[in-house]
Amino acid sequence: MTRLSGSSQQITHEELTPPNAARLTVRCNLADPDINPAIAGHIINNIPLVPSGLYGDMAAVVARYIWTKLRPDHEGTIGVNVCDMHVDKTFIPKWPAPREGEWFEMEAIADLSPSETNSGTIQYHFRKLDDPKIQEFAGCTVSFESVESWKHSWSGYEHIIASRVQNLVARANVESSGRIRTIQRGQAYERFKTFVDYHHKYQNMREVIMDYDALEATAVLDYQCDPAIDYCGPFFLDGSCHLSGWVCNESEADSKKNAYISHGWGAMKLSPEFSVAASKTTEFRTYVRMQMKGKDVLGGDVFILHGDEIVGVWEGVEFKRIPRRVLDIFLPHQKK
Known part of the structure; x- marks a missing residue:
């Protein structure tokens, strides 16, 4: 076969x-x-x-x-x-x-x-x-x-996305109010454990900068899988998008009682220039701003950038806030 x-x-x-x-x-x-x-x-x-x-x-x-x-x-x-x-x-x-x-x-x-x-x-x-x-x-x-039609569409607003990323980076370098934070890989994935425990090859955000008031964030991608020995498909896709889920669960005021669960996505458009292999020599960055889309639902678009150029977009990514007691019914805790 x-x-x-x-x-x-x-x-x-x-x-x-x-x-x-x-x-x-x-x-x-x-x-x-x-x-x-x-x-x-x-x-x-x-x-x-x-x-x-x-x-x-x-x-x-x-x-x-x-x-x-x-x-x-x-x-x-x-x-x-x-x-x-x-x-x-x-x-x-x-x-x-x-x-x-x-x-x-x-x-x-x-x-x-x-x-x-x-x-x-x-x-x-x-x-x-x-x-x-x-x-x-x-x-x-x-x-x-x-x-080419994707790129033409993106070119109309990529300067706006690039300026939002630049603004986050600049503010993170000078502000100390605590509402905008720079978080390195180890701490970012330790925080992710409040909902999902990602093992090494999923830990592809090297650095995250988040504005906690605006639910806006950017992350530098650094893929941990090796195309020479790993099948990278699931790690590649998850890593290019999971800043959105990180923002949702990081923003939750009571992570012991509630969690945000993915509801899927509307569209996934990734240009050929963006790949795990390319990321070994080229820096890619993601950006997202999550907003309320209804009762207990946060949604947004995740952009992947190379410099100021958009090379991929996840459109209509949504997460629903659910009580952990409900999650524990469907996924009861297992002993390690």
Whole structure:
């Protein structure tokens, strides 16, 4: 069976109808050595959980595969926008991972527009395999788009985002009021432990500057995984976005009683210039300002910058505030 990546390990069904349609079923084994570290390093209440970054990575990998099959003559890079991600039920894997593995599958249904438009969509459905009802627990859409159109759109406001980052950095260097703080990696992830315990390869914010009144922050990215030996997909996606979750949980006045849980995202647009490999020689920075979007919901857009240039955006990231007593019902504390 074809193995596309560490996350998309088996194609169990492939139905291609060139030039515009395809239907694939792809499976992932959570016990696979390429992907298991991403599960083991994402801990809540001492329970490993499947991160939504894994679903986003699978969707992007399979989208690029389908594109090359249906558009083999396309020149240039197509933009893969993983959008409308929703995780309806938290996937709690068996732990320790069983010897026989633990599989789930993703079905992809592609409907591309006529070839001259270089666009189209794929609908994704994620399902468990050990559930007699074939329970669907997550879903998303991929939209094929022009990277150049992304950049053109970003150029209209990237000077505003860059100025907000510069303002935060400048204020952090001179203010001592305590409402704007600079926090280094170790302390930042120690604070994150009030909700999620990220192991080493997830700890990709080297430094965070936060304005606690405005719920505004910027972070310098420094990826800890090594593309030469690690499958970096889930670490890459989580690290590029999780400043938003950090701001939400850091701003919570009573972290012992409440926590902010991700509700998914609206769109994920990452240009080819932004990657783990590129980050080894190029400094990337993230920026976000979270705002109230409704009762107990904080939302915002996360921007990834190289200097003053936007190279990626997570649109419509949302977190819902829930009481910890409710969280503890669904994810009861486990002994270490």
